[in-house]
Structure formats: structure tokens, C-alpha cells
Amino acid sequence: MATVEDRWTRKDRTRTAEYGKGLRWRAVWTEAGRERKKSFATKDAAKAHLTWIEHNQRSGTYVSQDRGRVYVKEILPDWFASQIHLKASTRQATKSDLAFTITPYWGDWILADIRRSDVQEWVSGMDKAPTTVETIYGRFRTFLNWCVQEGRIVVSPAKGVKMPKASKRPHTYLTPAQVRLLAGTIQPHYSRFIWALSLTGMRIGELTELRYGDIDRRRRRANVTRAVAWVNGTAVVGTPKSNLGREVPLSNKVLEVIGDGPPRDLIFTSPRGMRLRPNNFRSSALKKAVAAACEADPAFPPGMYAHDLRHTAASLAVSAGANVKALQRMLGHANASLTLNLYAGLFDTDLNEVATRIDGLFSAGED
Incomplete structure (x- = not known):
């Protein structure tokens, strides 16, 4: 059963040993037979979180926290294996980008901890041509979208990331x-x-x-x-x-x-x-x-x-x-x-x- 607990005071209004430490309100719910907890600053925020969980559990769109607590390097091979639609040359290029750019940077990150700002910082700091940056980012974005589809994260942190601007070269025509x-x-x-x-x-x-x-x-x-x-x-x-x-x-x-x-x-x-x-x-x-x-x-x-x-x-x-x-x-x-x-x-x-x-x-x- 989902409930909201007061970490600071008991029902008789006496203080607990946690009084004044951390966030006061704790949302408690059951996920796959296990009890889950998350703390919030206000009681309303804790209630809203439980309402959101209940709605998504009923609609089948709820994502377990555990499924996102994995290292990126542990699931990148599974994603790559699923890309059977790629042409041989594209598949080889993707494999190269994973080995030399994506895995060295993101491999030891916990998937659920990646934020949009983290992806933006990575893109902005890539010392490569704008078109190359966009290609490599596109592969990582596809991986994150796959993670959403697999129920590991709710929203892709690559959404809304800005790309470096490339000056468009005019066409040259010979006579x-x-x-x-x-x-x-x-x-x-x-x-x-x-x-x-x-x-x-x-x-x-x-x-x-x-x-x-x-x-x-x-x-x-x-x-x-x-x-x-x-x-x-x-x-x-x-x-x-x-x-x-x-x-x-x-x-x-x-x-x-x-x-x-x-x-x-x-x-x-x-x-x-x-x-x-x-x-x-x-x-x-x-x-x-x-x-x-x-x-x-x-x-x-x-x-x-x-x-x-x-x-x-x-x-x-x-x-x-x-x-x-x-x-x-x-x-x-x-x-x-x-x-x-x-x-x-x-x-x-x-x-x-x-x-x-x-x-x-x-x-x-x-x-």
C-alpha cells in the first residue's frame, strides 16, 4: 500500500531521531513485491509522486528504478546487437564510434543518472567537425531512445540537446x-x-x-x-x-x-x-x-x-x-x-x- 511518512515527527507529535535531517516527507510504495521509498521536501510533493506512480503502474508505463541503475557499458552491446537494420558500412562505423568515443566517455555512467545537461556538456566539448559531432550524438541518442523503449528510463536525456552550427558550404559547379x-x-x-x-x-x-x-x-x-x-x-x-x-x-x-x-x-x-x-x-x-x-x-x-x-x-x-x-x-x-x-x-x-x-x-x- 502506498503511503506518505513523516520522517521528523511521530503520530503523537514527538520528534524522531531523524528530526531536521534530510527531506521530511517520505513516499513509500510497492514495486514488483518490494518496498520502495523516496523523500521529498513537502507532503504534497510526496503525494504527487505516489499519484504519478499509481497512474503509470495501472497504464503499464511505469519504469522500475532498478532497470535504470546499470552501467551504460553493460547494455550498449545489447543495443548494438539490435541494430540489424543497419547497412554493413554504417554498422562498422557505429561499432567504431562506440569503441573510440561513446564507451570511453559514457561506459562508467549509471544510465539513470544521465541528465540532459550531461549530454549537452559532452556534445559541446567534442573536438570534432560539426557533422561528425552530430553523427556520433545521433548514435548515442538512438541508444537512449532504445533504453526508453526497453523500459529502463522514462525520458531520453538526449532530448533538446543543441548541436554545434556548421557553416553550409555553397555548391560548386564546373563548366x-x-x-x-x-x-x-x-x-x-x-x-x-x-x-x-x-x-x-x-x-x-x-x-x-x-x-x-x-x-x-x-x-x-x-x-x-x-x-x-x-x-x-x-x-x-x-x-x-x-x-x-x-x-x-x-x-x-x-x-x-x-x-x-x-x-x-x-x-x-x-x-x-x-x-x-x-x-x-x-x-x-x-x-x-x-x-x-x-x-x-x-x-x-x-x-x-x-x-x-x-x-x-x-x-x-x-x-x-x-x-x-x-x-x-x-x-x-x-x-x-x-x-x-x-x-x-x-x-x-x-x-x-x-x-x-x-x-x-x-x-x-x-x-
């Missing part, structure tokens, strides 16, 4: 002449890789896993069903982003630079014929090529990234007449709204074209 220039300044082995990145819009992890057997030359299509991600120096092959396989249209120029080869062979490799590592490509080849292109063309963007070639492909496709839906399919976005949000500026010229066509409808009927 056709600049694509040609970059392909000519980079070391010859990577020239056709530049052309493929710039004209297909494939992600670098998709293109480095593309094999000759994925090319349908008759239909001029590339079947993109796999992608490779590098996690702690290990290549992990899985599905493309959002698990969306697709067909990418190939221009004659791309078909020319791709060439032919055994179906199982990778199309793009390192100069030594090994699997191409994006970081090596960026540091050893692309950086030097961009510098050389800037010397040849003062208008060439000096801070160009490899991913800007994907943006370039989007720009060239729109210039060639692609609509939002076609661009979405080409780039492998989950939906057209994502494509439009990313590349709305590329379609601004369409507005002028609409106005011109409307004028044409009326001028055609004028004398």
Missing part, C-alpha cells in the same frame, strides 16, 4: 570547359575517373565499386546496386545510400572513357590496379590537379572538392533539359523534394521560360 581542364591537368590514370564523376553524378563510393558487368552499353545505362565505404582503413561493400539501387544514364563520352573489360573487374582502380581509395585520390591527385587548373584558369574554383563533381553532373543534366524527377533518379535521391531542396537554384531559369511561353500563347493570337 564543361572546366571539367575538360581538370581531366587534362590530373595525372592521366585518373582522367577518365574525373569524366565519370562529372557526367554521371554517381557518388564516389558507387563509382569505385562499379564493374564492367554493371554496364549495359546497348541501353547506355549503369546498374548501380553496390557502394563501398572505407571504415578505419577497411573497405566495406554494401548497398548505395538509402538502399536505393538505380540505373544511371551514360553519355557517349562516359562510355568512351569506361571502355571494356572482364565483367567482374573494377572499372576504376588505383595506379597499381588496386581498389581505389577516395582519400588517396583526393590527397595525391585531385588536390594537385585543382591547383594546376587554377593556374591555367583564374576562374576555376580553388576550393573544389571531389563531391563538387556530383553537383557539376546535376548542373550539366539540368542544362541538358533534365527535370526534377529525372535528376532525382539519376542521383539516387530518396525523393524529388530532396533533389529540389538541394538544387532549386539550378531550375531558376525555368521560371523565365514559363513566363516567355505564357506570353507566346497570347501573342500568337494577336494581329
Whole structure:
């Protein structure tokens, strides 16, 4: 039976040995056959706590205090084992974040003792890029949400935590002449890789896993069903982003630079014929090529990234007449709204074209 006890005075109003020590009012209730107690400053607060417990016990939403009195490191493996929906590359990256960032910091914390301010302090003190901080925080937040679902805590302490602001870098689009220039300044082995990145819009992890057997030359299509991600120096092959396989249209120029080869062979490799590592490509080849292109063309963007070639492909496709839906399919976005949000500026010229066509409808009927 739930009751409220006065720790300081007895029923005959005489003082107890605890008089003046700690909080005066104690809520007492039964949980799973065991007596539980918690002290409060006022009698009303103790009553309110018992009312809350009674309501949640009846509704089945009550969380036992004992279930939250565990070390985070004791239950992190159970959470990770439950993440069977993750792609192989994401699972490997999550495992790495648990080992090197999350467990070293949170492992010896008692789950029930974690407060929102504790999570905020951790996030604010992480000496990493804003996008990396958000990714690692997202994994820990998912873990805490799982703890709520498992009935270990009532509310996730990650709720309401503020993320560091990342400055949004504007997209860089190369002109056709600049694509040609970059392909000519980079070391010859990577020239056709530049052309493929710039004209297909494939992600670098998709293109480095593309094999000759994925090319349908008759239909001029590339079947993109796999992608490779590098996690702690290990290549992990899985599905493309959002698990969306697709067909990418190939221009004659791309078909020319791709060439032919055994179906199982990778199309793009390192100069030594090994699997191409994006970081090596960026540091050893692309950086030097961009510098050389800037010397040849003062208008060439000096801070160009490899991913800007994907943006370039989007720009060239729109210039060639692609609509939002076609661009979405080409780039492998989950939906057209994502494509439009990313590349709305590329379609601004369409507005002028609409106005011109409307004028044409009326001028055609004028004398």
C-alpha cells in the first residue's frame, strides 16, 4: 500500500531521531513485491509522486528504478546487437564510434543518472567537425531512445540537446570547359575517373565499386546496386545510400572513357590496379590537379572538392533539359523534394521560360 511518512515527527507529535535531517516527507510504495521509498521536501510533493506512480503502474508505463541503475557499458552491446537494420558500412562505423568515443566517455555512467545537461556538456566539448559531432550524438541518442523503449528510463536525456552550427558550404559547379581542364591537368590514370564523376553524378563510393558487368552499353545505362565505404582503413561493400539501387544514364563520352573489360573487374582502380581509395585520390591527385587548373584558369574554383563533381553532373543534366524527377533518379535521391531542396537554384531559369511561353500563347493570337 502506498503511503506518505513523516520522517521528523511521530503520530503523537514527538520528534524522531531523524528530526531536521534530510527531506521530511517520505513516499513509500510497492514495486514488483518490494518496498520502495523516496523523500521529498513537502507532503504534497510526496503525494504527487505516489499519484504519478499509481497512474503509470495501472497504464503499464511505469519504469522500475532498478532497470535504470546499470552501467551504460553493460547494455550498449545489447543495443548494438539490435541494430540489424543497419547497412554493413554504417554498422562498422557505429561499432567504431562506440569503441573510440561513446564507451570511453559514457561506459562508467549509471544510465539513470544521465541528465540532459550531461549530454549537452559532452556534445559541446567534442573536438570534432560539426557533422561528425552530430553523427556520433545521433548514435548515442538512438541508444537512449532504445533504453526508453526497453523500459529502463522514462525520458531520453538526449532530448533538446543543441548541436554545434556548421557553416553550409555553397555548391560548386564546373563548366564543361572546366571539367575538360581538370581531366587534362590530373595525372592521366585518373582522367577518365574525373569524366565519370562529372557526367554521371554517381557518388564516389558507387563509382569505385562499379564493374564492367554493371554496364549495359546497348541501353547506355549503369546498374548501380553496390557502394563501398572505407571504415578505419577497411573497405566495406554494401548497398548505395538509402538502399536505393538505380540505373544511371551514360553519355557517349562516359562510355568512351569506361571502355571494356572482364565483367567482374573494377572499372576504376588505383595506379597499381588496386581498389581505389577516395582519400588517396583526393590527397595525391585531385588536390594537385585543382591547383594546376587554377593556374591555367583564374576562374576555376580553388576550393573544389571531389563531391563538387556530383553537383557539376546535376548542373550539366539540368542544362541538358533534365527535370526534377529525372535528376532525382539519376542521383539516387530518396525523393524529388530532396533533389529540389538541394538544387532549386539550378531550375531558376525555368521560371523565365514559363513566363516567355505564357506570353507566346497570347501573342500568337494577336494581329
